[in-house]
Amino acid sequence: MNKINILAVDDEPDIGRLLQEILEDEGYAVMVAESGAAARRLRAERKPDLILLDIWMPNEDGITLLKEWLRDDPLCPVIMMSGHATVETAVEATRLGAYDFLEKPLSMAKLLVTVERALENAKLKRENIGLKRRAEAPIEPVGKSAAMERLRDQIRRLAQHDAPVLLVGEPGSGKETLARYLHANSPRRDGPFVDVGVGTIAPAYSAVEFFGRVDGLDEIQHGLLEQAHGGTLFLSEVADMEEETQIRLMGALESGSFSRVGGSELLHVNVRVVASTRKPLEEEVRAGRFRRELYYLLNVVTLKVPPLAEHSEDVPELLNFYVDYFVSREKLPFRKFPVPVQNFLRHYPWPGNIRELKNLVQRLLILGSGEEVELEEVKAALGESLAGPVSPSQPDFYDLPLKDARERFEKAYLEYHLEKYAGSVARLSQAIGLERTHLYRKLNSLGIKFKDKR
Incomplete structure (x- = not known):
């Protein structure tokens, strides 16, 4: 000790x-x-x-x-x-x-x-x-299907060990919720849970982000690894991590120690690493986009998180859960999803998974009226998703290098949604599923003046 x-x-x-x-x-x-x-x-x-x-x-x-x-x-x-x-x-x-x-x-x-x-x-x-943090977050994954019961049981058993866990599943399928559930059931439950959107960390800043920094004698910045000491470090969507960041993180995880940028003392950390990915990391390794050594460090135990379409019997329970969630947390008016609407949504393919369902419930409570949700307003809210994919004209950034194209897309995407939510970074964070600290960093890195949109 x-x-x-x-x-x-x-x-x-x-x-x-x-x-x-x-x-x-x-x-x-x-x-x-x-x-x-x-x-x-x-x-x-x-x-x-x-x-x-x-x-x-x-x-x-x-x-x-x-x-x-x-x-x-x-x-x-x-x-x-x-x-x-x-x-x-x-x-x-x-x-x-x-x-x-x-x-x-x-x-x-x-x-x-x-x-x-x-x-x-x-x-x-x-x-x-720690108790307040756990009370504020919906820790336990919702659903009584065999798939969710099995997943919860696996998570509870894994929580008693410190082996790294890799959660593999589609975007919006609930990987972060499962990571938090694992942390809440582990001996580290009273320690911090640090959520890191690694794809948003630019290589030039990755050392400072993970290891912290010492500026002279007066200023000290504690890095993500130090912040997670005694708890869990959740690396979200690790396949998006830049190679330079992969190398730095790999060294720290292998040794369990590092020095802050600008500092000389070797710091030792005790963290449990949980990572998530929407892409098969084996393919990323074969393609040379992900380092094999880091893959082996993270992939000690792999859990497949099923898309919502594979446990659609949980849709009614998820609808009720998120109605209660938004009524209690955001004081939105209570509305009931009648059985015909629940049945319709059980057969919807849910391309955005649980995140799409959550956003749908929020939208219907904000914009709808009446005690019961009508089927027609659900169809209208789903809109283009029901109509199927539309062949778009080729965007002009298709001819750019991948890095520039990604930045162009991310800037346009975030500006559109920031305008949609009237400049509210809190609502934008919730809508797109990106933790607020990482969202602020992304907005700043892309030069988006979000304060001007309030």
Whole structure:
């Protein structure tokens, strides 16, 4: 088990040594800094679990550091120390977010109790955030069909092991929901679940995205691997990953360690990797588009996620689930899908799978009226999907290189949908199934001024 890291910041060397000796005897790993600059460097190199911070130091006071560090990581408890502080200073420190205040000369018994309570308080906060995150997401995959029962059973059994899992299925078939369900049933359930749309990460930025960055002594950016430490890293649609990104990620996953860009310390992470793909990775490997070594790392256990058309008996339950979901989450008016409409939708081919069904329910609740959904309005909402594919004229970007063509398409696609949803990035994220953080990054990389469309 990794030791808890404590950073002790005090300009008096004797106090720093005393804190180090006492806390290391209790089993903690302790770093000592005698100035604000040294403290920043140590904090950037090794993220502490708790900080003991002197208020009065040469060149820089502890209150300034407290404000800075709590902005960066509000979950890391900071205990202030001072030998000649006023009551007002102690009150100000706790008002700003310090966990507690210790007077010098330090009582070692009070120090140890305060440290223990601060760490327990931080643990409870992280657990509450994890519980809130799980409560906000529809974790359990919906459906009583044999296919879904079998899939849930496989996921529950796999959740007890740390082997990488590869989820293979069509877009919109529920791969992310299954990844979250696996995480929620695993021993890592109280750790973070970090969702990464790897296809949206440009190769030039992949090292910073995955490993983080240190800029001098003041700024630190925690990468995706570090954010997922102790939890699950979900790599969505890995077949879209650029080769340079594949190489960097492969090295980190093989060794379980990396250094931040601009940093020198080797960081070790403990993450469970779950990946998804809509494309058969074996074919991508044979075509030279996906590295064989990374394929073997990710493909320890493969689960096939069936398209909705293969378990269409679950359609009525999914309809009811998403009606309740939008009524409770978005306060949309309740509407019932009568049996004839349910039967019609059971026989619809669902090319967009569960995501298409979810979007259909949302659209009918927003735009429809009346207590029951009518069959004709369902047909009108499905529109072109019922009419079958139309042969379009050849787009002008067909003659461009693949990378340029993809960027042209993505820009046009996102601009169209952003206009459709009146500039709301939140609604756009939900409609196209791309996590909001990755969507902001994609909009910026394509030069789409989404704020101007609000």
